[in-house]
Amino acid sequence: MDDPNLPAPTAPQSAATAFEQIKRVNQHGAEYWSARDLQVLLGYSQWRRFEDAITRAVTSCTQSGNDPAHHFAGAGKMVSLGSGSEREVPDFHLSRFACYLIAQNGDPRKPEIAFAQKYFANQEAKSESKANTPKEPFDTPKPERLVERIMTLATNPGDWVLDSFAGSGT
Numbered sequence: 474m475d476d477p478n479l480p481a482p483t484a485p486q487s488a489a490t491a492f493e494q495i496k497r498v499n500q501h502g503a504e505y506w507s508a509r510d511l512q513v514l515l516g517y518s519q520w521r522r523f524e525d526a527i528t529r530a531v532t533s534c535t536q537s538g539n540d541p542a543h544h545f546a547g548a549g550k551m552v553s554l555g556s557g558s559e560r561e562v563p564d565f566h567l568s569r570f571a572c573y574l575i576a577q578n579g580d581p582r583k584p585e586i587a588f589a590q591k592y593f594a595n596q597e598a599k600s601e602s603k604a605n606t607p608k609e610p611f612d613t614p615k616p617e618r619l620v621e622r623i624m625t626l627a628t629n630p631g632d633w634v635l636d637s638f639a640g641s642g643t
Contacts, residue, residue, distance in 0.1 A: 489592055492572075499566075506572050508565040509550050515576070516585035520562070527565065530574035544571035573597045 495510040508527060509520075517523035527545070534541045550564040567575070573596075576589035628634060 492589070492592055497566075503568075505546070505566040505568060507548075507550065508567055508575075509562070511567065511572060511575065514585060515579055515589055516583040517580075522580075524563075526575050526579045529578035530571060533574050533578060534571070539570070544568040544574075569593065569597055569600060 491514055492506075495514065496504050496506055498504050508523070512520065512523040515523070515526075517526075531541045531545055534544055544567065546566040548564045548566050549561040551559045552562050553559055565571070572589070573593035576586055576593050579586040579589070581587070624634065
């Protein structure tokens with residue numbers, strides 16, 4: 474069930490853009506991806522084949538100690554039928570981590586899967602890094618001018634200085 478309104482990746486840069494274009498944000502500001510939208514970008518033409526990858530990803534999520542309910546939220550999606558009517562089909566709202574797990578558990582013969590593995594691994598690493606990096610690296614950083622003044626007074630030109638705290642601000 475291909476959606477002609479979704480961007481079709483043709484090169485890594487356009488695929489990265491396509492992943493970002495299908496990303497959505499809920500009312501709480503959390504980002505998510507529709508499994509139905511992701512299915513197309515990962516090269517799956519049949520939902521049942523893609524659902525197999527989702528099932529493996531949910532298992533992986535559980536085995537890694539994560540709660541799948543936090544990453545694979547069940548949802549429905551209305552699709553148009555040829556008769557002009559609509560019906561609801563199963564869908565999932567996926568976290569970035571869920572997308573990463575789906576890419577890891579997808580069909581490795583698909584080039585789209587290989588790119589998604591790289592893309593979501595990089596994005597997940599960036600997200601984790603950002604979450605683990607405080608806005609202010611140190612509680613009491615020393616003013617650079619003060620450090621510069623101390624170094625000027627305490628050393629001669631060409632001297633080596635050992636910073637045993639590796640710039641920790643102490």
